[in-house]
Amino acid sequence: MLETIYKRRSIRAFHPDPVPEATLRELIRAAMHAPSAGDERPWQFVIVDDRELLRRVPTVHPYASMVPTAPVAILVCGDLKLETHEGFWVQDCSAAVQNLLLAVTAHGLGAVWLGVHPRRDRVEGLRKLLGLPDHVVPLALVPIGKPAEEPAPEDRFEPEKIHRNGW
């Protein structure tokens, strides 16, 4: 488990091999096991594997140039109608994204977290592209595939950011 946490790196180059349907389901299952405020589970997931849609994503997101090269992407959204604890959907959905990325790594695949909300142009662009209703807010787009790059593990421990019983 801890090895998976340390092994996970952002992957932006993919082989075109498709991700099996059963694997996609397992990735989303892992995402859905994130904790959420009062167990509200305010998430929705959009699997995007239509080549034309993937090709158009970079027209609505400035850092998504690799998306058309990925076999599939998963858009993690917050559903404001499901939010029973106001103000916590972003945290809930972010925990789900992190579970998704770790499950991707555990499956030997690669992915990158492309931030969407709170950038209004990205939110509106993806909403229009995918026909999302107004109460569904795209939080993060995660292209997924067999990695075509292998970034070295990195030590990110910063002890100066640890405090004790106060500041």
Place this chain on the structure above:
Amino acid sequence: MLETIYKRRSIRAFHPDPVPEATLRELIRAAMHAPSAGDERPWQFVIVDDRELLRRVPTVHPYASMVPTAPVAILVCGDLKLETHEGFWVQDCSAAVQNLLLAVTAHGLGAVWLGVHPRRDRVEGLRKLLGLPDHVVPLALVPIGKPAEEPAPEDRFEPEKIHRNGW
């Protein structure tokens, strides 16, 4: 890895045994390996194991009654001075909290994510209790200890929340 994701449950009852210092460090190391927008790593961690401070936490957080029974708690904060991509610190720090919870589970310990931000009273109460500067925003308080309860695993898969190439 996937087993850890499914095994993780919110734990609100603890044995008083202390969590070894090396373990605390490993838990925070795992949290620090979360992805963040542009690798900004806008987090700060406050370890709280002073009994008097733990005893006072429920006076500033309405769902923290178990905190005084935990040997230790970690407060995950966002440092607005470290945020280089405006608006993404909550997502970054939430991914760090999720890594922390998974590392807790992997170590055979238990924890619960107590939401702080964006509830102003909880933010200000914890800021005052711990002397946090204005640019440091407490996001989540995570009491940690040896579990004194063992909730059964739960199936949280909701296929109706999966969509394909649009809504």
